[in-house]
Amino acid sequence: MTRKDKSTRFPSPDLVRAVLKGHSGLGIAFAAILYLVCLTGTVAVFLNEFQRWENPDLPRMESFSGEAAQAAYLAAMARSRAPVEHVFVRMPQDDRPWPMVRIDAEDGQRTTWAADADGRLVPMRQGWTEFLARLHINLHLPQSWGIFIVGLTGVALLSSLISGLLAHPRIFRDAFHLRLGGARRLQEADLHNRIGVWALPFHVTVSLTGALLGLSAIIIGALGLAVFQGDTAKVYALFTPPHPVEDVRPAAPIDLRPAFAKIARQVPDGRIRYLAIEHPEEQGAAVMFEMEDGSSRLTNADTYAFDRAGTLYYVQKAANNNVGQQILGSLGLLHFGWFGGGTIKIAYALLGLGLTYLAAGGVNIWLARRRDKGRAAPGWERVWAATVWGQPLALCGAAFAALFTRSITIPIWAWGAISLATLGMAGILAVTTISRSLRLATGMALVALAAAHFMIFGAGDGMALVVDGGLVLTGLFLLATLAGSLSLSGRKALLG
Amino acid sequence: MTLVQPLLAATIIFAGGLAGAWLLRRAWRERSDKMRWRASGWAVIAGSVIWPAWLVDGARGLFFAATLIPLAALVLIASGYTLRPARAARKAREGLAPEPAERSPSSWRTILRWSLAGPVGMIAAMAVGISYVVWAPGEAQTRLLIGGLIVPVAWGGAMAWTLADSRILRATAVLVGTALLGFGAAVLRGFA
Numbered sequence: 001m002t003r004k005d006k007s008t009r010f011p012s013p014d015l016v017r018a019v020l021k022g023h024s025g026l027g028i029a030f031a032a033i034l035y036l037v038c039l040t041g042t043v044a045v046f047l048n049e050f051q052r053w054e055n056p057d058l059p060r061m062e063s064f065s066g067e068a069a070q071a072a073y074l075a076a077m078a079r080s081r082a083p084v085e086h087v088f089v090r091m092p093q094d095d096r097p098w099p100m101v102r103i104d105a106e107d108g109q110r111t112t113w114a115a116d117a118d119g120r121l122v123p124m125r126q127g128w129t130e131f132l133a134r135l136h137i138n139l140h141l142p143q144s145w146g147i148f149i150v151g152l153t154g155v156a157l158l159s160s161l162i163s164g165l166l167a168h169p170r171i172f173r174d175a176f177h178l179r180l181g182g183a184r185r186l187q188e189a190d191l192h193n194r195i196g197v198w199a200l201p202f203h204v205t206v207s208l209t210g211a212l213l214g215l216s217a218i219i220i221g222a223l224g225l226a227v228f229q230g231d232t233a234k235v236y237a238l239f240t241p242p243h244p245v246e247d248v249r250p251a252a253p254i255d256l257r258p259a260f261a262k263i264a265r266q267v268p269d270g271r272i273r274y275l276a277i278e279h280p281e282e283q284g285a286a287v288m289f290e291m292e293d294g295s296s297r298l299t300n301a302d303t304y305a306f307d308r309a310g311t312l313y314y315v316q317k318a319a320n321n322n323v324g325q326q327i328l329g330s331l332g333l334l335h336f337g338w339f340g341g342g343t344i345k346i347a348y349a350l351l352g353l354g355l356t357y358l359a360a361g362g363v364n365i366w367l368a369r370r371r372d373k374g375r376a377a378p379g380w381e382r383v384w385a386a387t388v389w390g391q392p393l394a395l396c397g398a399a400f401a402a403l404f405t406r407s408i409t410i411p412i413w414a415w416g417a418i419s420l421a422t423l424g425m426a427g428i429l430a431v432t433t434i435s436r437s438l439r440l441a442t443g444m445a446l447v448a449l450a451a452a453h454f455m456i457f458g459a460g461d462g463m464a465l466v467v468d469g470g471l472v473l474t475g476l477f478l479l480a481t482l483a484g485s486l487s488l489s490g491r492k493a494l495l496g
Numbered sequence: 497m498t499l500v501q502p503l504l505a506a507t508i509i510f511a512g513g514l515a516g517a518w519l520l521r522r523a524w525r526e527r528s529d530k531m532r533w534r535a536s537g538w539a540v541i542a543g544s545v546i547w548p549a550w551l552v553d554g555a556r557g558l559f560f561a562a563t564l565i566p567l568a569a570l571v572l573i574a575s576g577y578t579l580r581p582a583r584a585a586r587k588a589r590e591g592l593a594p595e596p597a598e599r600s601p602s603s604w605r606t607i608l609r610w611s612l613a614g615p616v617g618m619i620a621a622m623a624v625g626i627s628y629v630v631w632a633p634g635e636a637q638t639r640l641l642i643g644g645l646i647v648p649v650a651w652g653g654a655m656a657w658t659l660a661d662s663r664i665l666r667a668t669a670v671l672v673g674t675a676l677l678g679f680g681a682a683v684l685r686g687f688a
């Protein structure tokens with residue numbers, strides 16, 4: 001067999017060089033946001049576990065009765081200072097064993113409580129989990145802008161995956177190489193390429209679902225403009241249960257008990273996931289139940305909607321969902337890794353860490369390449385080291401702050417202050433000092449966070465202990481990498 | 497779904513991923529008879545995707561596999577790492593992958609290139625997605641979701657292309673043409 005001529009081989013060397021230029025430019029343009037979104041996404045896989053960690057003393061239960069749901073929702077309504085638009089009651093589930101009641105008031109205020117088995121409201125801590133979720137979803141920027149920027153980051157990630165594949169002519173030749181030590185650029189490139197190629201299905205899944213979730217508002221807006229004369233409500237109406245006849249006359253809060261009784265007769269073995277109450281104080285009020293159908297399908301929630309009189313006016317069975325409804329129902333599950341229990345969550349966290357490394361390592365390769373060519377950028381090297389190793393410490397600081405307050409504001413300030421302080425280190429310290437000192441600080445902070453949590457909240461929930469253990473192990477691992485890098489430097493000195 | 501089913505499926509998929517990756521690495525290392533090992537590797541991976549998918553439902557099982565097989569392969573690769581001495585650094589640097597193309601600096605080309613990758617690419621991708629939504633057959637919800645998925649993929653593709661292509665006017669013409677055609681076709685037909 002004759003070897004293919006270089007000029008006819010795909011991808012040609014010129015194409016590879018051109019695509020590499022674009023890949024590099026895009027990666028650098030989005031580096032910091034990509035890194036932050038990937039890092040927070042990795043931690044957010046365990047959002048429910050962290051919610052239990054924040055609230056180890058909340059009453060735990062397996063089910064929540066209709067009577068209790070009625071009492072809890074009425075109590076929540078009574079505490080609202082503005083008219084209430086919607087109420088959501090989320091039932092206890094395996095990884096969050098207590099019910100939650102949320103009210104959305106007309107003035108835009110959203111308030112959430114837990115409830116005990118009798119429906120009495122119990123305040124819950126959400127400072128850390130809310131901080132983390134909002135940082136991942138909208139970077140704590142104004143909602144619509146923040147979500148769009150994160151969606152755009154998902155598109156940039158998808159684009160980088162496409163260009164990364166095209167710019168990798170040795171994809172098969174190097175498929176199993178992992179050469180550590182020696183030239184830093186080669187080591188970084190091997191890690192970058194192996195993680196990028198072998199975990200491609202995961203990278204595509206999270207970036208595509210993330211991009212769609214982030215861009216959904218703008219896509220729906222464009223669609224409404226192009227084909228519904230600007231009426232986006234018509235697009236949403238295709239996916240949500242219809243409302244009963246519009247009747248805005250005031251009324252007493254809707255009674256949920258007849259609907260609970262009917263749903264128990266209709267689906268005796270069904271498990272309610274949540275219920276949404278629409279305009280509870282209007283004559284046209286409605287309540288929608290989402291029920292697990294007992295199957296192992298990815299989207300297995302049936303929908304039942306009742307009007308004020310307790311009449312069932314809409315049913316949508318998960319088994320009859322079309323492909324579009326199935327995709328919509330699975331987007332969040334696939335994005336956060338919430339579709340296969342603890343095993344999949346751990347796998348998602350490990351692969352998420354790999355994706356985070358791709359974002360960080362890509363810039364390291366660019367910086368090493370500049371250094372090799374005699375155009376080193378020591379300022380950017382310091383800034384990047386401060387960003388990469390400063391963010392875990394800043395997140396840790398936010399979690400620490402949340403131990404002492406129920407508010408989300410203090411964790412945001414703590415995160416912002418630590419981020420700025422670590423970036424400030426770039427102005428005065430060398431790269432190695434920044435990297436080592438921040439790793440040391442993060443490792444110690446994680447251990448201290450677990451210890452402080454245990455001392456303040458005790459061991460009321462086994463999951464809180466598991467999370468504390470996980471924090472300690474992660475902290476010790478970081479400290480061990482520090483010791484490892486010190487011994488590797490010693491070994492390198494001996495070898496060479 | 498019981499707790500045992502996903503755990504069992506996860507174990508089988510992970511073990512299958514490890515075995516499949518090991519066979520593929522064997523093919524990669526062999527000087528001859530690569531085909532046999534390669535075929536066996538892909539067969540084991542395909543098996544690990546298909547039958548656990550049946551055990552925990554099609555779509556859920558497929559995404560179990562998409563998560564666990566890559567993880568298994570990465571574990572295998574990590575287990576086979578090699579440590580290079582520092583003196584190999586210079587030689588290794590010389591044998592590295594190609595360098596990115598050098599372009600003569602031009603601010604208007606840079607602005608145009610990033611405009612194409614950003615807003616123009618987004619509008620063109622929206623046009624493709626929306627024209628799919630209005631023209632493709634099938635249920636309204638399915639067309640909307642698939643059209644929605646097309647938007648980030650098409651935008652990402654446009655981004656990768658425009659940032660790489662040195663013929664920037666050609667890229668401009670194609671993206672603007674796509675946007676005009678796509679939106680024109682969508683408005684012409686309307687949503688049925």
